[in-house]
Amino acid sequence: MSDFPWLSVLIALPLVGAALVALLPREREALVKQFALLVSVVVGVLTVVMAANFDTGGARFQFEEKYWWIKEFGVHWAVGVDGIALTLILLSVILVPLVILASWTEADRSGGTDVPAKRSAKTYFALLLALEAAMIGVFAATDVFLFYVFFEAMLVPVYFIIGYFGGPQRSYAAVKFLLYSLFGGLLMLVAVLWLYPLSAKSPAEGGVGHGTFLFSELTQLTIDPTTAKWLFLGFFIAFAIKAPMVPVHTWLPDAAQQSPTGALVLIVGVLDKVGTYGMLRFCLELFPGAAKWATPVVLAFAVLSIIYGAVLAIGQVDMKRLIAYTSVSHFGFIVLGIFAMTSQAQSGAALYMINHGFSTGALFLIVGFLIVRRRSARIHDYGGVQKAAPVLAGMFLIAGLSGLSLPGLSTFVSEFLVIVGTFSAHRWAAILAVSGIVLAAIYILWMYQRTMGGPKVPAVEGMQDLTAREKWAVAPIIAIIVAMGFFPQPVLEVINPSVKETLVRVDQRDPAPKVTGNVAENGARP
Template sequence: MSDFPWLTVLIALPLVGAAVLTALPSRDALVKQFALGVSIVVGVLTLVMAASFDPGGARFQFEEKYDWIPAFGVHWAVGVDGVALTLIVLSVILVPLVMLASWNEDDRSGGVDVPAKRSVKTYFALLLTLEAAMIGVFAATDVFLFYVFFEAMLIPVYFIIGYFGGAQRSYAAVKFLLYSLFGGLIMLVAVIWLYPLSAKPEAEGGLGHGTFLFTELAQMNIDPTTAKWLFLGFFIAFAIKAPMVPVHTWLPDAAQQAPAGALVLIVGVLDKVGTYGMLRFCLELFPGAAKWATPVVLAFAVLSIIYGAVLAIGQVDLKRLVAYTSVSHFGFIVLGIFAMTSQGQSGAALYMINHGFSTGALFLIVGFMIVRRRSARIGDYGGVQKAAPVLAGAFLIAGLSGLSLPGLSTFVSEFLVIVGTFSRYQWAGALAVSGVVLAAIYILWTYQRTMGGPKAPAVEGMKDLTAREKWAIAPILAIIVAMGFFPQPVLNVINPSVEQTLVRVDQHDPAPTNVAENGARP
């Protein structure tokens, strides 16, 4: 069983499913059922694989390595550590739920001023293709292969936004593509640069042979100046993907125009590639450069936290509001990564998972609201809790998770990030706390304006969640609550990888102040 090519199968299965989907008869129900069935099979296989992962074993498990382009040292090399595994599990859980929530995506559920009828085959085939790319990007242990999946994700997302989005879908899709391509091209230069460096003799810091394998590249001793340039090449691409201020502006536009279901994957999973890349590649391939850049990165992380939260407060569009909350949340994740402490990085890795579920729930619920009201404007709602109490209750749980209420999943991760940051960078930790206060404002005020108060005329007769919609949102809300009380099983999977990252960057948790100043006490 250990020799079974789990990851290759998980990447190939959605692609095969997408290809078969295009050949099926043009019957909407059949197409949807087939796509949902493929995503469920992928999810079940992933959970079976995850159940055999050993947190105390080798760092990378389920490894496969085959020559792909031998002349350039490129391999089909896949494997997962704890962080990559949890992100893949996040992906395969969200995809079938998004399909359930998007069951009527062909019927103007993208929002306002969109085509009356769109191809069901195309939409669900793009979702399956995107699932394959998401699994591949987290599983790749060859840096060149990682880059291939990194760029491949752009294709289905571009068409999802550009064809299934709102009135300004073309503008949003092109902006997303240009930002992403710009970052990707910079990273490509850095990726290619690694090959001649690895081919240098060992006496000159190389490996004696050209390669793109992550585990081998991490052993190189790169010249500090060169490492700084390479770090910047990777970091800029990841900062755009994350997204961090000031290269975040593609996200609100994409969020406003893209279908709400697809947004769950774009913001809940795809953007995690940026923070995952920082943790995996920026820190471990260029540890010296990462420490050199840390003060500046922390400053931009704090800026993202505060700026994203302040702009979220001022939004009148529900989708843009949730997008700006994500800019703030990604600031917390980057803050935890570059705090260079075990608590900070464990919290950041856990935050990636929790944010995916929390923001995913918010986008799904916002999508349900837009389907009913045909509007994303906050001012077009009011008193929804009287007309649709289950919908309002789901919005409340997801919203409280977004402001990190104790007992819900994001609280644990945000607490770990702040504590881990404060133990080494008190100024950054103290400023980051303001994001918690601002989150309470934008979440509670939004709830009050949309769900509370007297019933708005347009809300009269609004239907509550259907059985299908409940099936789509209930598992996410259950996970949010469960991980709020029992985060330890996930942390047990994540922590060994975080510890090895800290060893690579030669960082240790700061000693408690009283011990450092007064010495250890018996």
């Protein structure tokens, strides 16, 4: 089993599935949907089987494969996963079949509320499968150039999904998303290519003696501090845009408002995690000195993202935009945990990536079900939904409470770890970040009250509750949110070894507990 090319198969299978879906007759929509769902389920099952063979006490990177791709330029097809990458791949392959199930009629209407044009189902589902392949590849890549290829490849299906299946302003949102992402990708490409001549230097000069893009070899480089700072910025800005962080976040609300709901779950639930994953993996480990140099500024922007995103969320009248701004705030917590550089904070940040994917995914799916029924994303067009559709309202409440980190639900554990871990090293940042929790309660509960509570508005009269298909799409996510809220330890056991390796590379240790008063002066009392 250890010699089986798990990751290459997992990347290839959805790509082959996308090609086969594209070849199916256009009029066979039921077959297209069923086949796409089957492919995504098979990918999910294979990933779970692979994950079951992951040894938390073994080597950091497992299921590794390494083959020459472009030998003249030192580029390898090199893939492998540590605990953090494995959990993010699991997040991806769990969400994709649920998104396909929830999007069963997505191509039958536009992603917006005012564009009724018929769309091609096979195009939509082929793009979703292609996106799944790119998501698995970007988390599995252990060659930095290969990582960049997958990083950019994700843009293609997302651009066409937004631009072809989105709402009235879909062209604007798609182009804005593409331009922001290409700008960040260009900066990262310059930094990636800059690493090649640095690695080609002799060991005495700080290189490894040959040009390479392998992550394991690049971590051995000794880079001039000034150069390292420029390289760090090239990677960090690209990841900050992808995350997204304030002030390079403005593409997300527009993309969220115009995207079809199913694809939006993957954009915010998975794709944005590439930004924070890249910070943790590449910014910290390739440029540890520059990362410590940038920490005060990054922490300030993380806190700004937490507060600014939450404040803007409170003022939104569109549910998709509101949830998008909550994600800006949540990503601020993740970045805060990464750059606090303590084991608790980084474990919390890595866990937050997973929990946010499920929590926000559930919220977007349920909002999508509402939009299908009411043909509007505006909060003011709803009221009293819980009286007409109690199951929908109940699941909306659980997902919303997870978004505000209620104890007993998954995001509480990760947010608590981030704040506690940050407080021990950067007290001012942790204190300011707590305000984001208070603001989260305001925007989530206010949205629920205005849409689900109160008297039923005329348009809600007779609203259909969740169908069996819709329940199957959202119920597994709700179950995961509750299960991880009460028992997150199995996931933390997979994540923690990778976090420890990262801290060793950055040469950081958890602050020693401070003992004050008579105990410090006179010793421990008997």
